[in-house]
Amino acid sequence: MKKYKNPPQSQWSTLTQRPTQSFAEIEETVKSIFKEIQTKGDTAVAKYTSLFDGIKLENFLVTENEIKEAEKQVLTEIKDAIALAKSTIYKFHSAQKTSKIEVETTKGVFCWQEKRPIQKVGLYIPGGTAPLFSTVLMLAIPAQIAGCDEIILCSPPDKNGKVNPAILYAANLCGVTKIYKVGGIQAIAALTFGTETIPKVYKIFGPGNQFVTVAKQVATQFGTAIDMPAGPSELLIYADNSAIPAFVASDLLSQAEHGTDSQVILVSNSQKLIDEVEKEIENQIQVLSRKEIAQKAIDNSKLIFIEKENDALDFINEYAPEHFIICSKNEVYFINGIQNAGSVFIGNFTPESAGDYASGTNHTLPTNGFSKNYSGVNLDSFSKAITFQKISEQGLKNIGNAIEIMADAEGLQAHKNAVTLRLNALKNE
Amino acid sequence: MKKYKNPPQSQWSTLTQRPTQSFAEIEETVKSIFKEIQTKGDTAVAKYTSLFDGIKLENFLVTENEIKEAEKQVLTEIKDAIALAKSTIYKFHSAQKTSKIEVETTKGVFCWQEKRPIQKVGLYIPGGTAPLFSTVLMLAIPAQIAGCDEIILCSPPDKNGKVNPAILYAANLCGVTKIYKVGGIQAIAALTFGTETIPKVYKIFGPGNQFVTVAKQVATQFGTAIDMPAGPSELLIYADNSAIPAFVASDLLSQAEHGTDSQVILVSNSQKLIDEVEKEIENQIQVLSRKEIAQKAIDNSKLIFIEKENDALDFINEYAPEHFIICSKNEVYFINGIQNAGSVFIGNFTPESAGDYASGTNHTLPTNGFSKNYSGVNLDSFSKAITFQKISEQGLKNIGNAIEIMADAEGLQAHKNAVTLRLNALKNE
Numbered sequence: 092m093k094k095y096k097n098p099p100q101s102q103w104s105t106l107t108q109r110p111t112q113s114f115a116e117i118e119e120t121v122k123s124i125f126k127e128i129q130t131k132g133d134t135a136v137a138k139y140t141s142l143f144d145g146i147k148l149e150n151f152l153v154t155e156n157e158i159k160e161a162e163k164q165v166l167t168e169i170k171d172a173i174a175l176a177k178s179t180i181y182k183f184h185s186a187q188k189t190s191k192i193e194v195e196t197t198k199g200v201f202c203w204q205e206k207r208p209i210q211k212v213g214l215y216i217p218g219g220t221a222p223l224f225s226t227v228l229m230l231a232i233p234a235q236i237a238g239c240d241e242i243i244l245c246s247p248p249d250k251n252g253k254v255n256p257a258i259l260y261a262a263n264l265c266g267v268t269k270i271y272k273v274g275g276i277q278a279i280a281a282l283t284f285g286t287e288t289i290p291k292v293y294k295i296f297g298p299g300n301q302f303v304t305v306a307k308q309v310a311t312q313f314g315t316a317i318d319m320p321a322g323p324s325e326l327l328i329y330a331d332n333s334a335i336p337a338f339v340a341s342d343l344l345s346q347a348e349h350g351t352d353s354q355v356i357l358v359s360n361s362q363k364l365i366d367e368v369e370k371e372i373e374n375q376i377q378v379l380s381r382k383e384i385a386q387k388a389i390d391n392s393k394l395i396f397i398e399k400e401n402d403a404l405d406f407i408n409e410y411a412p413e414h415f416i417i418c419s420k421n422e423v424y425f426i427n428g429i430q431n432a433g434s435v436f437i438g439n440f441t442p443e444s445a446g447d448y449a450s451g452t453n454h455t456l457p458t459n460g461f462s463k464n465y466s467g468v469n470l471d472s473f474s475k476a477i478t479f480q481k482i483s484e485q486g487l488k489n490i491g492n493a494i495e496i497m498a499d500a501e502g503l504q505a506h507k508n509a510v511t512l513r514l515n516a517l518k519n520e
Numbered sequence: 521m522k523k524y525k526n527p528p529q530s531q532w533s534t535l536t537q538r539p540t541q542s543f544a545e546i547e548e549t550v551k552s553i554f555k556e557i558q559t560k561g562d563t564a565v566a567k568y569t570s571l572f573d574g575i576k577l578e579n580f581l582v583t584e585n586e587i588k589e590a591e592k593q594v595l596t597e598i599k600d601a602i603a604l605a606k607s608t609i610y611k612f613h614s615a616q617k618t619s620k621i622e623v624e625t626t627k628g629v630f631c632w633q634e635k636r637p638i639q640k641v642g643l644y645i646p647g648g649t650a651p652l653f654s655t656v657l658m659l660a661i662p663a664q665i666a667g668c669d670e671i672i673l674c675s676p677p678d679k680n681g682k683v684n685p686a687i688l689y690a691a692n693l694c695g696v697t698k699i700y701k702v703g704g705i706q707a708i709a710a711l712t713f714g715t716e717t718i719p720k721v722y723k724i725f726g727p728g729n730q731f732v733t734v735a736k737q738v739a740t741q742f743g744t745a746i747d748m749p750a751g752p753s754e755l756l757i758y759a760d761n762s763a764i765p766a767f768v769a770s771d772l773l774s775q776a777e778h779g780t781d782s783q784v785i786l787v788s789n790s791q792k793l794i795d796e797v798e799k800e801i802e803n804q805i806q807v808l809s810r811k812e813i814a815q816k817a818i819d820n821s822k823l824i825f826i827e828k829e830n831d832a833l834d835f836i837n838e839y840a841p842e843h844f845i846i847c848s849k850n851e852v853y854f855i856n857g858i859q860n861a862g863s864v865f866i867g868n869f870t871p872e873s874a875g876d877y878a879s880g881t882n883h884t885l886p887t888n889g890f891s892k893n894y895s896g897v898n899l900d901s902f903s904k905a906i907t908f909q910k911i912s913e914q915g916l917k918n919i920g921n922a923i924e925i926m927a928d929a930e931g932l933q934a935h936k937n938a939v940t941l942r943l944n945a946l947k948n949e
Binding site for chain 2: 116168169170171173175176178180181182183186187189192193194196197200201204205207208209210212217221222223257294295304311315316320332337338341342344348349350375379380381385422426427429430431432433435436437438439440441442443444445446447448449450451452453457458459460461463464465466468469471475476477478479480481482483484486487490492493494497498500502503504505506507508509510512513516
């Protein structure tokens, strides 16, 4: 662990830096696979599934039978846990519905804004040893609430051509329209262009390895929207002497086990707490199944003593963490002052893992400082706002002249003319 | 004008196609200027300002004196028009404020979502013959309502080193923090990296030529967000025999004068209306100052007869227009059914130019089919949603077991452990 004491502001830009990720070398690979899938469709998808996932598939679509089979395989206790998580996530995201906003901006000029669902969305769920069925909940539930017509899920098959049953169970439970056994670059490309069997979508969501990350970036060059740019996961904890060192250590470790490149930071005004957390980490890490991964992330973690709370807050806003835990007597100060964070966890009994699974907030969040300019996934991520306006004859009389003057000043005579014609018609009535 | 009669659905993908824009050849130029500005700052900005704008500037910052001077130069009638537009835009965008969304998702688990402003935003306003001061209003007003700390505006200087007075006046009126006389690629690069005098921002808004468009795309590769991808402006009108041909023609022409690549489409179930609109266009175009530009766009415009309203609606949703005018007896059918559009204009007295200037809706809208997956600029474009959660001891007892089970099933033991430690502490109490 790396320790810092009241680091001067001149050092902050270094301290808040993330590891630079350069994907230039894989971009060409990604682009060539995109080109192949654009022109050859399913044939190319099958080729790369065989190459990367080691399985030759005739059909990518998961059948009704496979879903029924998966339902039998998922343990009751996992189904119950999923039901609870679904309930809290559903409640929190439903509450984010906005109603039509209507304003008569001036007499006779009626303007309103309405949200309409993105009609076709694609959800990418990675495969591998850790089947992220929780991410299925986080993406499919708001997509369903928003009213997306087609919710397409892609997840890579294992060597036997199967997708993890918990993923299938959660997808079916949360209104996913169709599930395809396709992973990696080929999945993102198929969702971007559409193939004979896999539909083209308008927006792609979900996490993935570096190939999926680059593929999503490339997808945007073909007009497909994505949830947000990706980077390694992060946690910053602010804790004072009201925090419980063992709890703080357990949260830092839960972040550290995600990957060797996970970003783990503790900021505190208590040197005693920092020392105790350090000891707790050393104890707790011993028994973890992903100890080696966690150890590498912990080695790069930062323990930062900052004496004054306002300096700490400034530093945290400069860092802009994905996850931000506040364990402080002055929690209200930090709640009100935080400007840049993905999701905030408050108090000794709010571990980050609560938000990862079951509190109801979304776990798809901006990393890499992107909480300065991006929201985490929320209900609005699955819709777009459309504005409407209807102007009465009186309304056009009220604003028509202003439009004519402004259009004229901008040199756009036909814009002016569209109003003049109408105003003249009204004069002649 | 190109005419189509009940085009079969197999033809729709061709009919809804936009001109493909390939910027590959200028991307290298843009990237090399970015690199130079990243390393050399103001010196490089001055170099490219001299090269592209033909003026050597010592200072890019617009001074208080220059703003005062501009205020004197802007005509009173323009000031009055701006005041009216400011008032309607302010009303409509203020109404978009959302309050904190709070939900107790299950007993003891308190979740909420709050919007926080993006702290630093950059507004780009093109220069040239048509000074787009209306775009200043459309971007600066919601930025100010959202509460952005720094609202930076860049606009290119003319040969005398001045920015158009109406732009300066509008910017000062609408709370822009600082105005810089910098345009083109060098402006976008300066806002992306920051220089000695120009601040780095987190998100860049605004229109521009192909160099600015590519520069904004490149900016995203350095972590800066942008409002939306850009393409040529578009208008699709649905009109039946309740529409007034002269008005419809004037709207099509107001779109056509934007540029030779403007997309202009009329869909109608009345052949008579189509014929009359065609004649009106031929008449009205003669007197336009931008006649040559408009003529080229009109030559490529499409007049499409579609007999059935439901087919027309399907076609329009497939096209996903930036601007959509409805002049139909059945306007409610189209209002309710439109899924993909930037902004919608309803009735004979609602010309598109009303939304461009003074109705109150925003005129920065998704083109090129992007209304399928992007919103136009609105209040939320200037903020991000942050989620918060605070869990009581009882709350953690309620959801803790579900978290443990899910984390375990995903193979994330440290995530489980963060909950187990806390639940054990509560048992021992």
